[in-house]
Amino acid sequence: MAGVSRERLAALLDSPVFAAVATIQPDGRPQQSVVWIRRDGEDLLFMIGVGSRKERNLRRDPRVSVLVSPPDEPYTYAAISGVATFEPERSVELRDELAVKYVGVTYPEHVARTPEAARGLGPITAVRVTPHRIAGRL
Structure with a gap:
């Protein structure tokens, strides 16, 4: 993990930092989106919509890359490559854990306060990323 401090990475992942998740499209092009994320030991957890492009990509090819960068240090980052499981x-x-981390209340409370948060959100599934490689400057 040259260039990335395990302690700084853990602290960053424990903060409400947004992550860019990249999956592989059927034609080989990358597909990226921003997600809420949390750490579970060395693994990463995030959620996606069932039937979404990201879910279809990961079911076909579970390789994934996750990029995090502290908002106050834009030239530092960690790129985490691994394999996703559902x-x-x-x-x-x-x-609910992610909603508390990012907005301070459970998801049902968040939707009650901000109804547009649920717009278009259907069934979800949790995704675990087991890292195989971590690179960057952090």
Whole structure:
């Protein structure tokens, strides 16, 4: 993990930093989107919509890359490459954990306060990324 401090990475992942997740499209092009993320030991967890492009990409090819960068240090980053697995049984629990981390209340409370937060959100599934390589400057 040359160039990336495990301690700084853990602290960054424990903060409400947004992550860019890249998957591989059927034609080989990358597909990226921004997600809420949390750490579980060395692994990363995020959620995606069932039937979404990201879910279809990961089911076909579980290789994934996650990029995080502290907002106050834009020239530092960690690029985490690994393999994704689905954990649907953790979806509701993870959704609430992430909502508390990012907006300070559970997801149902967040939607009650901000109804547009639920717009277009259908069934979700939790995704676990087991890192194989971490690179960057952090």
